Amino acid sequence: xxxxxxxxxxxxxxxxxxxxxxxxxxxxxxxxxxxxxxxxxxxxxxxxxxxxxxxxxxxxxxxxxxxxxxxxxxxxxxxxxxxxxxxxxxxxxxxxxxxxxxxxxxxxxxxxxxxxxxxxxxxxxxxxxxxxxxxxxxxxxxxxxxxxxxxxxxxxxxxxxxxxxxxxxxxxxxxxxxxxxxxxxxxxxxxxxxxxxxxxxxxxxxxxxxxxxxxxxxxxxxxxxxxxxxxxx
Numbered sequence: 001x002x003x004x005x006x007x008x009x010x011x012x013x014x015x016x017x018x019x020x021x022x023x024x025x026x027x028x029x030x031x032x033x034x035x036x037x038x039x040x041x042x043x044x045x046x047x048x049x050x051x052x053x054x055x056x057x058x059x060x061x062x063x064x065x066x067x068x069x070x071x072x073x074x075x076x077x078x079x080x081x082x083x084x085x086x087x088x089x090x091x092x093x094x095x096x097x098x099x100x101x102x103x104x105x106x107x108x109x110x111x112x113x114x115x116x117x118x119x120x121x122x123x124x125x126x127x128x129x130x131x132x133x134x135x136x137x138x139x140x141x142x143x144x145x146x147x148x149x150x151x152x153x154x155x156x157x158x159x160x161x162x163x164x165x166x167x168x169x170x171x172x173x174x175x176x177x178x179x180x181x182x183x184x185x186x187x188x189x190x191x192x193x194x195x196x197x198x199x200x201x202x203x204x205x206x207x208x209x210x211x212x213x214x215x216x217x218x219x220x221x222x223x224x225x226x227x228x229x230x231x232x233x
Contacts, residue, residue: 006065006097007129010209013045014199015067015188017213018058021050025220033057035217040064048190048211052094059095067131067211068096074109078159081133083109088121092128098150103132103143104159118146131188135162137177144182151178152188152211167191168198172205179206 016039020026026035029051036047036058048067049055055068070087073080082088082101091099101117102108108117121130132143135155143151153175156167167174167189179187189202190211199210214221 003097003129010046010065012203013209014043015046015048015209015211016042016044016216017048017190017211018054018217019048019050019213020218021071024218026218029053029057033061036064037061039216046209048100048213049096052090055091055094055096065097067098067100068094069100069133076111077109078106079104079108081154085117085120085124088125092125098129098131100131100133100150100152100154102155103148103151104135104139104155105161106159114142115146118148122147132185133190134178135159135165137174137181140178140187141181144185148185150188150208151182151185152190153178154190154211156191158191168193172202175202175207176205 018032018035018039020032032049032054039047040062046065047058047062049058050069050071055066058066068091069082070090071080072083072087074083077083079102082099088099103114107113129149131150131152132148133152133154134140134143135158140151153167156162156174157165165174175189186208188209188211189207193199193202193210193212194215199212202210
């Protein structure tokens with residue numbers, strides 16, 4: 001399958017985020033590989049995954065297109081999703097179709113701006129497809145202007161500039177505004193899409209694809225939704 005056909009394969013389809021951080025019960029590259037296989041068996045058309053190690057294991061289990069990230073904290077920055085060239089190098093070596101990175105207005109490690117970082121990536125890896133993880137409409141539109149291939153709503157509500165926002169508020173108003181105003185990038189809906197009905201709705205609104213994570217792949221989160229409901233009794 002060519003790169004073009006792999007990207008076309010996720011149009012209007014579900015991408016499942018298979019991630020488990022070190023402090024989570026399912027943290028294991030082996031487990032994430034099996035999680036990806038289960039997602040494929042359920043009909044997923046793509047996978048979003050964290051770290052080269054997990055991606056390597058996932059690629060042994062499925063041949064689906066992968067959105068790759070590396071989450072890493074740096075003392076001098078709030079940015080933690082693929083924040084430096086070290087993480088970009090790791091993902092290129094892993095062979096992912098799309099690399100996602102924080103494309104918010106927050107400054108990257110060593111005081112680097114998004115514009116500077118994007119230019120460095122494109123100079124080193126001109127053919128690599130990139131996804132902008134954004135938290136506001138303005139950030140998404142700026143990422144589109146820079147030349148990102150994909151723009152996602154991944155960080156809505158998770159940054160100081162978007163605190164309190166929710167992607168699904170007012171019938172996905174933020175998502176609709178982004179879709180209506182980007183000129184070139186494909187828009188991927190991600191964040192709080194926690195029911196099949198919401199996933200269907202974002203595709204109806206014009207999202208290229210939808211990423212769903214915790215409600216499929218984090219059993220502790222799924223369990224808590226049931227427990228919290230029972231606690232209302």
